[in-house]
Amino acid sequence: MGDLRELYQEVILDHNKCPRNCRRIDNPTCEASGYNPLCGDKITVFLTVSDRIIKDVSFEGSGCAISTASASMMTQALKGKTVDEALKIFGRFHDLVTGKTQGDNSAQENLGKLAVFTGVSKFPVRVKCASLAWHTLKSALDGSSETVTTE
Amino acid sequence: MSAGLTPAATPSGADRIVPVRSFDVEAIRRDFPILASTVNGKPLVYLDNAATSQKPRPVIETIMRYYAAENANIHRGVHWLSELATAKHEAARVKVQHFINAAAAREIIFVRGATEAINLVAQSWGRANLRPGDEILVTGMEHHSNIVPWQIVCEATGAILRAAPFSDRGQLLLGEFDRMLTGKTRLVAVTHVSNALGTINPVHRIVQAAHDRGALALIDGCQAIPHMPVDVRELDCDFYVFSGHKVFGPTGIGALYGKEKLLDAMPPYQGGGDMIKSVSFEKTTYNDLPYKFEAGTPHIAGAIGLGAALDYIQDIGMRRINEYENQLLTRATNAISEIPGVRIIGTPPCKASLISFVIDGIHPHDIGTILDQEGIAIRTGHHCAQPVMERLGVPATARASFAFYNTHQEADALVRAIRKVIEVFN
Numbered sequence: 170m171g172d173l174r175e176l177y178q179e180v181i182l183d184h185n186k187c188p189r190n191c192r193r194i195d196n197p198t199c200e201a202s203g204y205n206p207l208c209g210d211k212i213t214v215f216l217t218v219s220d221r222i223i224k225d226v227s228f229e230g231s232g233c234a235i236s237t238a239s240a241s242m243m244t245q246a247l248k249g250k251t252v253d254e255a256l257k258i259f260g261r262f263h264d265l266v267t268g269k270t271q272g273d274n275s276a277q278e279n280l281g282k283l284a285v286f287t288g289v290s291k292f293p294v295r296v297k298c299a300s301l302a303w304h305t306l307k308s309a310l311d312g313s314s315e316t317v318t319t320e
Numbered sequence: 321m322s323a324g325l326t327p328a329a330t331p332s333g334a335d336r337i338v339p340v341r342s343f344d345v346e347a348i349r350r351d352f353p354i355l356a357s358t359v360n361g362k363p364l365v366y367l368d369n370a371a372t373s374q375k376p377r378p379v380i381e382t383i384m385r386y387y388a389a390e391n392a393n394i395h396r397g398v399h400w401l402s403e404l405a406t407a408k409h410e411a412a413r414v415k416v417q418h419f420i421n422a423a424a425a426r427e428i429i430f431v432r433g434a435t436e437a438i439n440l441v442a443q444s445w446g447r448a449n450l451r452p453g454d455e456i457l458v459t460g461m462e463h464h465s466n467i468v469p470w471q472i473v474c475e476a477t478g479a480i481l482r483a484a485p486f487s488d489r490g491q492l493l494l495g496e497f498d499r500m501l502t503g504k505t506r507l508v509a510v511t512h513v514s515n516a517l518g519t520i521n522p523v524h525r526i527v528q529a530a531h532d533r534g535a536l537a538l539i540d541g542c543q544a545i546p547h548m549p550v551d552v553r554e555l556d557c558d559f560y561v562f563s564g565h566k567v568f569g570p571t572g573i574g575a576l577y578g579k580e581k582l583l584d585a586m587p588p589y590q591g592g593g594d595m596i597k598s599v600s601f602e603k604t605t606y607n608d609l610p611y612k613f614e615a616g617t618p619h620i621a622g623a624i625g626l627g628a629a630l631d632y633i634q635d636i637g638m639r640r641i642n643e644y645e646n647q648l649l650t651r652a653t654n655a656i657s658e659i660p661g662v663r664i665i666g667t668p669p670c671k672a673s674l675i676s677f678v679i680d681g682i683h684p685h686d687i688g689t690i691l692d693q694e695g696i697a698i699r700t701g702h703h704c705a706q707p708v709m710e711r712l713g714v715p716a717t718a719r720a721s722f723a724f725y726n727t728h729q730e731a732d733a734l735v736r737a738i739r740k741v742i743e744v745f746n
């Protein structure tokens with residue numbers, strides 16, 4: 170149960186049940202869709218960006234608890250950030266869920282609330298779930314129109 | 321839910337743990353070394369048999385012995401070892417023949433698996449026989465491997481692929497099927513047992529209907545062969561395909577059964593060594609059946625291992641296996657049906673020992689992770705049957721699939737673990 174509780178932390182379960190910013194943005198400046206063929210998770214991320222600042226970000230889709238909570242918490246973490254900051258956070262988040270920052274408390278503190286995803290690193294097959302929203306976000310910011318897949 | 325669900329021929333009640341007459345599951349389990357493993361500190365409960373099955377010692381030892389003492393290329397050596405390997409390989413073909421009661425060993429083509437078998441028929445028979453406007457009829461519950469090869473050959477020939485629908489319970493709608501089976505239908509390709517729902521299709525009736533309309537019938541037997549007796553002559557199907565790894569044999573080997581007359585008339589699928597009688601730049605003569613369809617050095621160890629697997633389950637007896645598994649299915653089905661918030665996907669009257677399910681508000685992927693922590697291996701996802709998921713409006717399911725080495729205790733462990741999943745999420 171130890172590893173499980175670490176994976177399915179209360180915060181994650183809460184965001185899964187009541188995802189924040191789970192809506193469509195009309196006339197977004199950019200959007201992209203992502204798909205995880207392994208479990209069928211599908212997500213679309215919408216963004217309103219002006220002056221390189223993320224004014225609004227939201228998502229729609231269906232997925233497992235990890236991917237839904239990750240998308241929900243991503244939107245909260247990124248509102249008001251610059252695009253460059255967002256990409257930096259993605260880099261740190263990716264390091265966290267792949268276990269690269271294990272034992273590095275300052276790296277985890279840097280991520281704020283997103284640090285709850287640290288438990289994912291013990292479940293390698295779930296890394297794709299946790300990072301799907303982020304990959305999709307990056308694709309939207311890059312202006313790519315192709316659906317991202319995690320394969 | 322699933323009121324009235326009565327798996328085929330199951331006389332036993334839910335809470336009777338009376339084992340099938342002299343079915344010594346503990347002794348059987350000792351034949352499967354992997355079943356003694358622990359996963360995440362818990363005894364392995366392997367319920368992913370529809371994806372692939374575990375291998376008994378006789379299969380493992382047969383393969384070891386082959387490589388340790390019998391290995392040589394076949395059909396092309398005058399030396400002793402080559403003759404031995406050839407004899408073993410051909411003996412395995414006879415085992416497959418007898419297992420499905422084919423008329424002759426030359427009606428058994430060794431292939432990599434069901435996927436290759438279906439591609440072989442689609443490319444060889446399909447390209448030679450399909451004309452624009454001809455139709456191939458499948459069902460909505462096919463594995464991708466019984467859809468995509470037909471799409472490819474339809475694209476090449478102008479033929480049309482059609483899919484007969486199934487009910488909300490996962491039962492093929494025979495009326496619809498009959499309506500879609502027309503004079504244009506050249507081939508019907510239907511799964512014997514659905515890997516996503518567990519449905520046992522009335523394949524005997526389907527083959528007859530196809531023949532009445534002048535169409536051929538191919539049966540995908542992947543999920544039937546490990547669970548029930550199959551007699552291709554009684555079915556009168558034209559082709560029957562299955563994979564060795566799902567029937568306790570090695571990966572990379574499978575069989576295509578085809579009626580001799582049909583196989584004889586079909587052009588080769590791949591060219592190379594062994595499939596020819598003579599080669600010159602002016603004229604090449606193809607070999608006889610079954611070798612015409614077996615180009616190149618085959619998976620010799622795989623075929624011999626598959627033969628050992630079929631011997632093993634035939635010793636136990638397919639009827640007894642079927643009877644025992646039906647007990648497991650009934651027990652697990654009844655217990656899972658009682659858990660609030662859990663819905664079984666696929667509740668047709670005739671079902672193999674496989675349970676697809678979803679839990680309200682919990683994604684199957686999360687169910688899989690939590691069960692894995694309990695040492696329970698199940699499959700989650702679309703099971704290579706995306707049209708089934710779409711039809712039933714679920715993105716994915718969790719699927720527990722049983723084999724004859726699973727126990728009543730393991731079925732109970734599954735039920736407890738499902739309850740735990742709900743606990744974690746509440």
Ligand SMILES: Cc1ncc(COP(=O)(O)O)c(C=O)c1O
Pocket residue numbers: 370371432433434435436463465466511513514515540542543563704
């Ligand atoms: C019903 C069915 N058909 C075909 C296949 C494909 O088998 P293989 O991948 O061994 O070729 C499977 C395997 O999952 C199956 O369940």
